[in-house]
Amino acid sequence: MALTGIQIYKLLPKTNCKDCGLPTCLAFAMKLAAKQMELSACPHVNSDAKSQLADAAEPPVRLVTLKADGHEVKSGNETVLFRHEKTFFNKPGLFIRVQDDEAADGIRAKVSAADTYTVRYVGMDLTLDGFAVQSASSDPARFADAVSAVRAISKRPLILIARDPAIMATGLRAIDGESPLIYCADAGNWQAMADLAKQHRTALAVCSDKLDELADLTGKLKTKGVADLVLDPATRRLGTSLIRQTQIRRLALKKDFRPLGYPIIAFPCDASDPTQESVLAAQAIAKYAGFIVLNHFAPEMIYPLLVLRENIFTDPQKPIQVQPGLYEINDPKPGDPVLVTTNFSITYFSVANEVEGAGLPAWLLIVDAEGMSVLTAWAAGKFDAERIAKAVKETGVARKVARKRIVLPGHVAVLSGELEEELPDWEIRVGPREAVDLPVFMKQAL
Amino acid sequence: MPVEIPKDTWSGSVCTVTLGATTAAGGTRSHTVTVGGHKTLPFMHFEQPMAHRPVIALEIRDRRPDDWSPLLLEVWGNAVDDPASWANAGEKAGADLLVLSLSLTGADGHPTTPEAAVAAVKAVLKASGLPLLVFAPGQADLDNQLLVPVAEATKGERLVLGICEDKNYRTIVATAMANGHLISTRTPMDVNLAKQLNILVRDMGIPADRILMDPTTGALGYGIEYGYSVMERLRLAALQGDGNTQSPMIVTPGAEAWKAKEAKVGQDVPAAWGDWRERAITWETLTAVALIESGADIVVLRHPESLRRVRVASDDLMAVPETI
Amino acid sequence: MTEHSVSFDIASEPVRVLTGALVIEAARLAGVDIQQPCGGQGRCGRCAVQVTEGSVRRRSTLRLSPEDIAAGYALACQSVVEGDVSIAVPPQEKIERRLTTERTAVEVTIPPGYSPAAQPMRRVALTLVPPDRQDQTDDWGRIQTALRQQTGIDAFQISLTLLRRIGAVLRADDWAVTALLEADTWDRPNGPARVVDLWPGHIPDDAPLWGIAVDIGTTTVTLWLVDLMTGAVRAQVAEYNGQIARGEDVISRIIYAGKDSGGLELRDLVLKTINTLIATACKRVQVDPANVIKAAVAGNSTMIHLLLGIPAESIRLAPFVTAVNHIPALQAGVIGLDIHPEATVDCLPGVASYVGADISAGVLSSGLDDAGPVTLFMDVGTNGETVMGNREWLVTCACSAGPAFEGAGVLHGMRATEGAIEEVWINGGTFEPTFRIIGGGKARGVCGSGLIALLAELFLTGVIDRSGNINLKLPTARVRRGEHGPEYVLVWGSETQDGHDIVITRVDIDNLLRAKAAIYAGFTVLAEKVGAPLETAEEVLIGGSFGKYINVEKAVEIGLLPDMPWDRFRFLGNTSVRGAYLALLDRTARARITDIAARMTYIELSADNTFYDAFTSALFLPHTDLARFPTVQAAVASNANASHKSGKGT
Structure with a gap:
């Protein structure tokens, strides 16, 4: 169980020696509690305390990493059931599946389109993570060919899917020296699969529709020396997947149940209704999957999923921000004023709501102030004349208005002089300090 | 190895709220829709059966919404020019509820009049037997001018009147109480603000079974994670027994998703965004399903195909064998 | 129903009321005026009366202590007559005093067993043997020898300024001299003692030795003038920090200080405030400020930096460090404090940028x-x-x-001085306020405690909702839309010092809410x-x-x-x-x-x-x-x- 700062403090030497780099032992204890420092930073802690603290530090969901040619997919190490409790750490890998009974041309076309797919979202280039190659033909040679074909096009991590260890072996040989994730071990084949996994140092997925059996299998595999396991609870529908994946995460986190303390793999690719594939994948992103296998590669489906993954895995401890940029309130015309404020979401909402509610048209210029409110941002040097001027230029608001009038929040009236220097052809006005007073100000003073 | 599945037990539950009143109950609806009542987290059937399934509302307007995406105007065709036809079409598309959003101005550019609002509401009530939510344009004075006569003209229908906000709730709550309606509150994506408004309206004496709360969401890509987590937190608080978070939640993924550039426009967008129509519908659908899983009891949508897909998803979420 | 007789000590005739009547109703019948600031809701305790004969049933005893009840006190608005009773109505002023004793000011208690030896400043009276042809010891050596003999301390320091005067002082009163020593200080526990000053002649041992303790707040500066011989605080003075005009919070001050001569200006402003306080306090006890020979200064890190003219910019910017937390001993003349220029100024140590001395x-x-x-x-x-x-x-x-609780940043806020409303009650039925003003004259504004009371009363009586929205629909002229939005009129202009209404606005309420929430x-x-x-x-x-x-x-x-x-x-x-x-x-x-x-x-x-x-x-x-x-x-x-x-x- 996680210990509080005070509990950890009681195990420390309490000398405030500063050898860990912090001013007091309590400060260090609180860093340990927040998992922001390692116990090893304290040279004076005794062995008894060490063992007590180590137990509290073991991750409840094992980290499994797939690597290939510089690409990497990490899954596991999660510590919470709900993202607001701390954050979700490792984004699930999104894999596109090809089956070995598909035409070779089709495979090549799909893989190369998916491999090169990249889409820009809030300044980031988002891509898919890899490919899953599935044996559908039951022909080992075809499987090996398909694996080779995919590898010839993409350097990204792979998942090999075959229940027959013999077929799996040919697939692995086709990419000898690599360590893909292999799928899957079940009650019948687990020993052979374990051998393959050990031989090729791969991660191994384990499948069963019963949690008891799943836990049994992971136990046996662990004993046999396969450490990197991935769970498939064999649910393929929305409702059952949600429940099973929740149960597994809960057992790992709340009961510290190690046999199910592994990442989960989900297969939206098996959706019976193709319009539900994205829905299943979306649920898998939010509800605990570590690897997600899709069937279709279509940008209109992949883009929303990549965005959702970014959204869900955003650290909620960071201040709530809105996108910097120019917002149009009540359909503004070129003669309407430009109001400026920061990108702290509450600030944005208060201003936008007041103006929108009063039915007054305006251009709302949201400056990137790292998600801080007006006063905080100003205090921290993140909302100054330079940043405002930069936002004016980047959004091109000057081209949208006939009259260049910009209204500063009253709290930063002090910036007006500098802003005049930065924006010489603009009329700088100082608005009220509180958003609630904006409508009256706009009606009377503008 | 026998695995004992941990089950959550909660001290609190979500209020049960019934929308609409049938003739027998003093209204004119063909049937009522009940939401809420949950005793555990969404779709955790192995702990408690879901008291009521999530329901899908379709948003219609009192007049052609000029700023809506061409995809929406196209799919609804001429119905957008007449709230009654639109209501009909929405019911046929499979909606459980209708949301009538009143416009800020009439087609002539003048503010919507109380008479016009009442007429639109009555036309919709006549055209469809579905329970109705009426949302005013969102400007305090005008909202109050429109909603009071609407509430009076539809006394006993158990309409949902919206939107109550921190700065403007007294009049709407009072008229809802006086005329046998429900209210919907809205706060900007913050657990505390949602609770605060709930306390404020309840301080006026409106019973808990007449309150829906809209904690607000962003669309996919536009802050959905905040709405998502706020709803998860509110639902957890409700189950933990916090009486001011126990109202069923309504959110508007349709309005949010269709505001997003990804759904709204088809031209001058990156090729990596793919097919416009499919992308737009996926945008709305994924926003809605994510929110349903985080605790939404009512999602308000705009496109009939999204409505269909969300329906399939919610049916699947409800259809879980007890053995799992 | 039975009738009972109720007699009031300040009414000529007893009145008769039925069982179940409230004491307040009987009082009204008898023509006795009892104040009910809260409107008879049993909240304020201002209608307390004393039952001298018979008894009443107390529906509520809020605000009455067990001793009060034992002494017969009852709330007139909450007590029911069920038999013949005699009632004494205390003068209103007496009730107020009884209510306010709960929160009387903390008197400064001198640390028990205080001896001046506990602190480093001491006067040593010396009678020197004058030099002659045999004994040509220099003046400073002569003093050191005498000090060593008298104090047991080995080493001494002296400033050039004092050396320049040493000869004259020794000879002014025939080699009788009083030395002011500073020994065993926090910064040099066993180091040499410093001779801070020398005065001709012998000063009586029990004559006061003056020090000041200063707190430089962002909004308020407080100063105590202390006699180090007895430990007694002889004057307590406070004033708004003169820097307020250049920004209400530390951040604004830091930014202001970072511009051109802003730092100098802020330093001068706070020095002016402190020096004015020194002058006021000294005048009150008729002391020459030059006789104040020690100062201890506390304040937040920004205030200390600004006082010393040390750039404070790093306090505001990540990673938020100060230039200095532990400040060495400095002398008043160097800092610019108008006390003895050689007096040690001890700026106490702080912890971090935002947790100061x-x-x-x-x-x-x-x-x-x-x-x-x-x-x-x-x-x-x-x-x-x-x-x-x-x-x-x-x-x-x-x-x-924010400064709201110190009365700043609120439209009619002020410091807790004469004319400030410090206590407020609002009648829950009529929404009429009653209040107490410091000094008892006409109101000038509302101080921090008054603002807290006002906010609480507005809330409890429903004038504002839990979010602070003023309910403009209440049937009273006191709620209205003013220049700054919705507001509540606490005092009509006819009853204020400057003739203007004293109001609390929605914006003020927001400021107060933010302050208390933070x-x-x-x-x-x-x-x-x-x-x-x-x-x-x-x-x-x-x-x-x-x-x-x-x-x-x-x-x-x-x-x-x-x-x-x-x-x-x-x-x-x-x-x-x-x-x-x-x-x-x-x-x-x-x-x-x-x-x-x-x-x-x-x-x-x-x-x-x-x-x-x-x-x-x-x-x-x-x-x-x-x-x-x-x-x-x-x-x-x-x-x-x-x-x-x-x-x-x-």
């Missing part, structure tokens, strides 16, 4: 660093700092509350982060410029203080100046402050969004999580009932 000093004066049980100490000012802990551990945090969020998050729940605090110590005037009940009602049994709260007044005072008087205390500053673990609240969440949650009356304030909830419910029953519901 005012808090180290505050912890000392609160005794928190030596407490057994977990204790919470909060300093309520423009910055709200909280310290939690005991003798084993200490954690601290700071948040920006402070409440600060200590709740601190408790959460350290993993020691707030309820484990067995004592809550409150310091701050208004600390001694604050009304606990009102402060709990608005959610500024946690809803705990009132006996857990202790009000300490300005703990910062008191800590400086203790440091001035006692080496051990001074050493403890250094130790405290080193032991305190500073928690940065802005590291994640926990604080913001707690802040929003607290931005409500009394709090979004009503379960945290059970007694306030009960009070609200009973008020709602009372107005409902009396048909005054709105």
